[in-house]
Amino acid sequence: xxxxxxxxxxxxxxxxxxxxxxxxxxxxxxxxxxxxxxxxxxxxxxxxxxxxxxxxxxxxxxxxxxxxxxxxxxxxxxxxxxxxxxxxxxxxxxxxxxxxxxxxxxxxxxxxxxxxxxxxxxxxxxxxxxxxxxxxxxxxxxxxxxxxxxxxxxxxxxxxxxxxxxxxxxxxxxxxxxxxxxxxxxxxxxxxxxxxxxxxxxxxxxxxxxxxxxxxxxxxxxxxxxxxxxxxxxxxxxxxxxxxxxxxxxxxxxxxxxxxxxxxxxxxxxxxxxxxxxxxxxxxxxxxxxxxxxxxxxxxxxxxxxxxxxxxxxxxxxxxxxxxxxxxxxxxxxxxxxxxxxxxxxxxxxxxxxxxxxxxxxxxxxxxxxxxxxxxxxxxxxxx
Amino acid sequence: xxxxxxxxxxxxxxxxxxxxxxxxxxxxxxxxxxxxxxxxxxxxxxxxxxxxxxxxxxxxxxxxxxxxxxxxxxxxxxxxxxxxxxxxxxxxxxxxxxxxxxxxxxxxxxxxxxxxxxxxxxxxxxxxxxxxxxxxxxxxxxxxxxxxxxxxxxxxxxxxxxxxxxxxxxxxxxxxxxxxxxxxxxxxxxxxxxxxxxxxxxxxxxxxxxxxxxxxxxxxxxxxxxxxxxxxxxxxxxxxxxxxxxxxxxxxxxxxxxxxxxxxxxxxxxxxxxxxxxxxxxxxxxxxxxxxxxxxxxxxxxxxxxxxxxxxxxxxxxxxxxxxxxxxxxxxxxxxxxxxxxxxxxxxxxxxxxxxxxxxxxxxxxxxxxxxxxxxxxxxxxxx
Numbered sequence: 021x022x023x024x025x026x027x028x029x030x031x032x033x034x035x036x037x038x039x040x041x042x043x044x045x046x047x048x049x050x051x052x053x054x055x056x057x058x059x060x061x062x063x064x065x066x067x068x069x070x071x072x073x074x075x076x077x078x079x080x081x082x083x084x085x086x087x088x089x090x091x092x093x094x095x096x097x098x099x100x101x102x103x104x105x106x107x108x109x110x111x112x113x114x115x116x117x118x119x120x121x122x123x124x125x126x127x128x129x130x131x132x133x134x135x136x137x138x139x140x141x142x143x144x145x146x147x148x149x150x151x152x153x154x155x156x157x158x159x160x161x162x163x164x165x166x167x168x169x170x171x172x173x174x175x176x177x178x179x180x181x182x183x184x185x186x187x188x189x190x191x192x193x194x195x196x197x198x199x200x201x202x203x204x205x206x207x208x209x210x211x212x213x214x215x216x217x218x219x220x221x222x223x224x225x226x227x228x229x230x231x232x233x234x235x236x237x238x239x240x241x242x243x244x245x246x247x248x249x250x251x252x253x254x255x256x257x258x259x260x261x262x263x264x265x266x267x268x269x270x271x272x273x274x275x276x277x278x279x280x281x282x283x284x285x286x287x288x289x290x291x292x293x294x295x296x297x298x299x300x301x302x303x304x305x306x307x308x309x310x311x312x313x314x315x316x317x318x319x320x321x322x323x324x325x326x327x328x329x330x331x332x333x334x335x336x337x338x339x340x341x342x343x344x345x346x347x348x349x350x351x352x353x354x355x356x357x358x359x360x361x362x363x364x365x366x367x368x369x370x371x372x373x374x375x376x377x378x379x380x381x382x383x384x385x386x387x388x389x390x391x392x393x394x395x396x397x398x399x400x401x402x403x404x
Numbered sequence: 405x406x407x408x409x410x411x412x413x414x415x416x417x418x419x420x421x422x423x424x425x426x427x428x429x430x431x432x433x434x435x436x437x438x439x440x441x442x443x444x445x446x447x448x449x450x451x452x453x454x455x456x457x458x459x460x461x462x463x464x465x466x467x468x469x470x471x472x473x474x475x476x477x478x479x480x481x482x483x484x485x486x487x488x489x490x491x492x493x494x495x496x497x498x499x500x501x502x503x504x505x506x507x508x509x510x511x512x513x514x515x516x517x518x519x520x521x522x523x524x525x526x527x528x529x530x531x532x533x534x535x536x537x538x539x540x541x542x543x544x545x546x547x548x549x550x551x552x553x554x555x556x557x558x559x560x561x562x563x564x565x566x567x568x569x570x571x572x573x574x575x576x577x578x579x580x581x582x583x584x585x586x587x588x589x590x591x592x593x594x595x596x597x598x599x600x601x602x603x604x605x606x607x608x609x610x611x612x613x614x615x616x617x618x619x620x621x622x623x624x625x626x627x628x629x630x631x632x633x634x635x636x637x638x639x640x641x642x643x644x645x646x647x648x649x650x651x652x653x654x655x656x657x658x659x660x661x662x663x664x665x666x667x668x669x670x671x672x673x674x675x676x677x678x679x680x681x682x683x684x685x686x687x688x689x690x691x692x693x694x695x696x697x698x699x700x701x702x703x704x705x706x707x708x709x710x711x712x713x714x715x716x717x718x719x720x721x722x723x724x725x726x727x728x729x730x731x732x733x734x735x736x737x738x739x740x741x742x743x744x745x746x747x748x749x750x751x752x753x754x755x756x757x758x759x760x761x762x763x764x765x766x767x768x769x770x771x772x773x774x775x776x777x778x779x780x781x782x783x784x785x786x787x788x
Contacts (some may be wrong), residue, residue, distance in 0.1 A: 022783065040431065041528070044428050044431065047428065047450075047451070047749075048745065048746050048747065049745065049747055050748070066431075066451065066452075066453060067431065067450065067451050069450060070451075071575045108731065140690050203781035215469055219425040270748055290501055303763065305741075305742050306744075309455050310744070314738070317736055319735060320735060320739040322738070322743075322744075323741050325710040327765070327767075328667040351703060351704060353702045354698070355704040357689075357707050358689050358707055359706075360432065360690075360694070360706075361432065362431070362432050363432065364434070365431075365434035381689065381711070383711075
């Protein structure tokens with residue numbers, strides 16, 4: 021099929037910030053886009069050809085939306101998969117596949133998938149309800165501490181809790197969940213793999229999440245990761261194995277731990293463009309959004325190498341501020357070399373809300389890291 | 405003023421392809437945009453916040469449009485300057501300034517400006533009407549051959565003609581014009597200068613237009629130009645002089661000739677993002693569209709250096725094809741390393757119509773040039 025001519029329509033389920041960055045790339049290729057999002061104020065509304073407002077979890081809404089498209093993709097995992105499955109049965113191309121989404125949507129299923137496919141991951145036990153954990157502890161089949169994860173809707177760090185005592189357990193919702201072994205790790209890494217329907221594969225360099233020494237919050241996403249080449253190669257190998265095992269089409273972001281003894285364990289995956297790939301807009305030959313399009317449209321995949329070192333800093337709302345957002349000192353960071361802010365356009369800030377990101381690129385990694393710290397210490401997301 | 409918050413509106417007069425690429429960048433900064441264009445089908449319609457259809461040469465239309473904005477810019481020179489002047493008088497920021505636009509819109513005035521400011525340019529004579537040229541030749545104040553240029557609406561190579569004989573003269577429109585000395589040149593170069601209202605200046609590397617050896621048509625825009633550093637420095641110096649003399653705000657693209665004896669002569673200027681800067685989207689630390697925004701919003705200017713070598717190939721309609729466009733072999737060029745097509749979304753192709761461009765980036769210039777040639781020889785813009 022020739023996408024570069026009239027008639028073809030790409031459907032995107034979810035109209036948030038990731039969708040918006042994907043839409044920029046559709047303009048390069050002049051692809052007609054339709055977007056579904058629950059909010060009438062969705063970031064994507066401005067840049068798509070047709071916008072539909074509706075509930076992403078409602079079967080009819082997603083099905084009727086998808087029927088208008090030739091290829092359907094998603095920018096968020098929490099969508100009605102039954103509807104996507106019916107669309108696929110009726111011949112519409114859906115990438116990632118509903119089967120993949122089903123595996124990923126449920127963290128217990130996702131973990132079982134790793135086990136079945138011999139993909140290294142932390143040990144875990146699955147529980148139908150959180151309330152069952154207590155007896156497992158009494159029976160000594162489970163010990164404190166462990167990581168509790170809600171099986172469903174665990175998007176973006178919600179639904180994850182380190183449990184050290186019965187008191188920690190008591191406050192958790194009584195839902196399907198897993199108890200995962202605590203893994204002492206040196207580094208949190210991520211690898212993005214692109215795969216098209218023909219099975220062509222392209223893998224991005226390993227990125228590293230650098231944490232704040234006290235706050236236990238990711239401060240910088242750094243590409244390439246400052247790790248030894250054998251570890252990087254191993255991480256890419258494992259990411260490729262996940263992508264192939266799941267028969268993935270589109271982008272797959274694979275988040276991993278590098279343990280104290282240099283083992284790589286898969287933490288979780290996202291079947292779409294991902295925060296860990298935002299650096300690619302400025303640093304890579306082919307950014308992750310263009311690559312996702314190339315993959316789902318069965319076009320040749322682009323060069324995943326970087327032109328320069330890239331570091332990404334998330335812009336989150338400062339503590340103590342709620343209300344109409346101000347990006348204080350943004351002009352000051354724009355004076356710094358190789359700094360590009362990406363403002364997501366949310367009107368209101370809240371503590372820790374993702375309001376944008378900033379990319380720092382430089383030929384020299386040490387210099388980029390220095391500027392990234394300046395950026396982090398300078399800009400503040402506050403309210404009026 | 406804080407642009408990164410609600411309330412502020414940027415007005416763009418003209419909603420074509422340049423405006424569209426400028427709009428991508430406004431999304432990074434979450435700037436509210438309003439666009440005026442005569443066509444209800446304008447490329448910008450999809451990516452702006454508010455779209456207005458109207459005649460760019462009509463005083464009331466441009467004035468009423470501009471009143472809605474805080475800062476007004478243009479993506480095409482042929483606009484009603486009286487309206488922009490009135491807007492400026494009423495306190496709305498207009499960049500480029502109406503005064504600059506007036507100087508540039510008329511090629512005779514533009515040439516006089518170079519003379520008055522000691523900016524090197526080819527010699528010329530101004531005529532109120534083409535019909536006056538004949539007597540100038542009889543009186544021996546002018547000789548064949550020369551370059552005839554219409555003073556007004558000479559946008560994009562139209563209204564330019566090499567005149568070698570009376571027969572060539574006879575077919576020209578009887579309008580205000582200039583007769584310019586023929587300059588034998590080695591290279592056609594261009595330099596983009598950014599300047600903000602505070603007077604901060606940033607200059608891009610010199611680019612080189614490589615011509616087809618027979619067809620006398622630009623085939624490749626190459627950054628950096630493959631010329632000796634002294635020539636490059638001289639070209640940048642002259643471009644900066646033009647920008648300062650004209651007290652420019654925003655981007656100014658200065659097109660120049662490098663003569664056979666290595667003199668630099670200014671050919672013409674464009675007070676906006678320009679075809680010669682498209683390579684910057686993929687190759688530069690700060691692309692020309694982001695830089696134009698930074699300049700007109702009085703933000704700090706970004707790094708103008710390149711990450712890698714960049715070459716741009718225009719995609720123009722092939723001869724002999726009229727009708728619904730097909731980009732033949734586009735998948736083949738997308739297989740090539742560092743190749744990104746930009747499709748402008750025009751539905752119909754015509755011979756030589758600008759339908760898009762392709763950027764080739766590579767660490768190595770010779771390799772980029774080789775791939776650019778492959779691109780040029782592979783893709784064909786034809787019709788169904």
